Amino acid sequence: MHFTPERMPPLTAIRLGIDTRQEPVIYLRADSPVCRSEGFSAMSRVLVSTDQQHAIATLNIVTGELLQTGQIGFSESAWQRLHLSIGDSVWLSHPKPVQSLSHVRAKVYGHQLDEMAFQSIINDIVDGRYADVHVAAFVTACGDNHLNDDEITALTHAMIKAGSVINWKTPMVIDKHCVGGLPGNRTTPIVVSILASCGLIMPKTSSRAITSPAGTADTMETLTNVSLSLDEMRHVVKQEGACLAWGGAMRLSPADDLLIQVERALDIDSEGQLIASVLSKKLAAGATHVLIDIPVGPTAKVRTAEAAELLANSFRSVAKKLGLAIDILLTDGSQPVGRGIGPALEARDILAVLKNQETAPADLKDRACLVAGAMLEMINQCPAGKGHLKAKEVLESGLAWEKFTAICQAQGGLFKPPVAPYRYSMVCHTPGIVQHIDNRQLSQVAKLAGAPADPEAGLEIFVKLGQRVEANDILLTIHAANAGELNYAVDFLEDHHTLITIAQGED
Secondary structure: OOOOOOOOOOEEEEEOOOOOOOOOEEEEEOOOHHHHHHOOOOOOEEEEEOOOOEEEEEEEEEOOOOOOOOEEEEOHHHHHHOOOOOOOEEEEEOOOOOOOHHHHHHHHOOOOOOHHHHHHHHHHHHOOOOOHHHHHHHHHHOOOOOOOHHHHHHHHHHHHHOOOOOOOOOOOOEEEEEOOOOOOOOOHHHHHHHHHHOOOOEEEEEOOOOOOOOOHHHHHOOOOOOOOOHHHHHHHHHHHOEEEEEHHHHOOOHHHHHHHHHHHHHOOOOHHHHHHHHHHHHHHOOOOEEEEEEEEOOOOOEOOHHHHHHHHHHHHHHHHHHOOEEEEEEEEOOOOOOOEEOHHHHHHHHHHHHOOOOOOOHHHHHHHHHHHHHHHHHOOOOOOOOHHHHHHHHHHOOHHHHHHHHHHHHHOOOOOOOOOOEEEEEEOOOOEEEEEEOHHHHHHHHHHOOOOOOOOOEEEEOOOOOOEEOOOOEEEEEEEOOHHHHHHHHHHHHHOOOOEEEEOOOO
């Protein structure tokens, strides 16, 4: 499609190299004739057109000599979306009104939306018609349990239809998802390796972190290439029966990744959008059977058994409406899993478990076998109560490690996780028993240290609930890529004395 508005001469494209995350932003001089003729002002939404492409962007006004008369500057996001080259001709005009914003306003005021309304919103988000502020309004309006099961189903359908859908042409494709909130709970690569070793098909696509120090995609990216195309993913799965990829690279429910960017900035992860996010990705990836792991604990994402059961029931209700076989596993979320919190540190735990090293964290191994066993039982590959043992046998035989290395090699090679150059250890001052560990504060420390943006950053925790500790025992070690972020994390640690609570006295 060609766009050549005639009212004004073209502007000359300049790449400014400014990172505006996923939102396209353009820059014009304050004295630009285009601003005067079109009535544009700072933060206006503008239709940007070339001879071959068009996109809607947010306008920023600049003063000084950053731009010359007749030039238009582009953020990295805008430059890449329009596939520009230096000196390209660009025209600006007013975009058509975004009609779906009326549905967002209706949701803000508490009205129920149907599938047509959700489809309109999601299509406009994927097409780049929403600024971050509009996406934030939608995310917030749907938060705090403001979506019922029918709306969650409609939103899930809309998210699936806005992207690609894979058909593996096989009657059973398995998948799993943990709702999160539990630092270090990186069971997925281990579970995938165990189940693929059993001959099952598990094309695992994962998201990056939203509010946590690492997502499965962040962790796996320290070990192999996860940015697979759809064709590359198909090849890996055909060869190995499974993959461990980032879903955002394949347009599987592409709206989800755009929503996640804003959810991350707002530190929001609402239950309704969580369900729609998870199930849309699973269905788009061709899954027929899915296990949902819900950790429950006082400082986990889901804090009580009652809240967990409500979330589980919503998952079951929506999955049934979508024709997806689902099982729910409620697990212990009272403390972190493994030792590492952060992409590379979690990757080291994964490797230790898969290699059956004596130093491997036993709780991560046990939890991975629990999840894999539950999935084997779910699809009738094992008698009830026998799945955990079967999964453990496969892991300890070395078959899971062989499968994991084969998957990584098929995706581009097995890498060595990076190591942080800066560290700080917190020691125990008085002997006693570990009484409480705050998952949320631990995650905050890891994020302040730089995770997941710095893959080597995060922390290691060396104690478990009920463990006896002595004076000068190391409780945790912070890892950071630079001194500044290490100092941020240490300052937070010193201000939050309840992160790890030690009860003085005997066992």
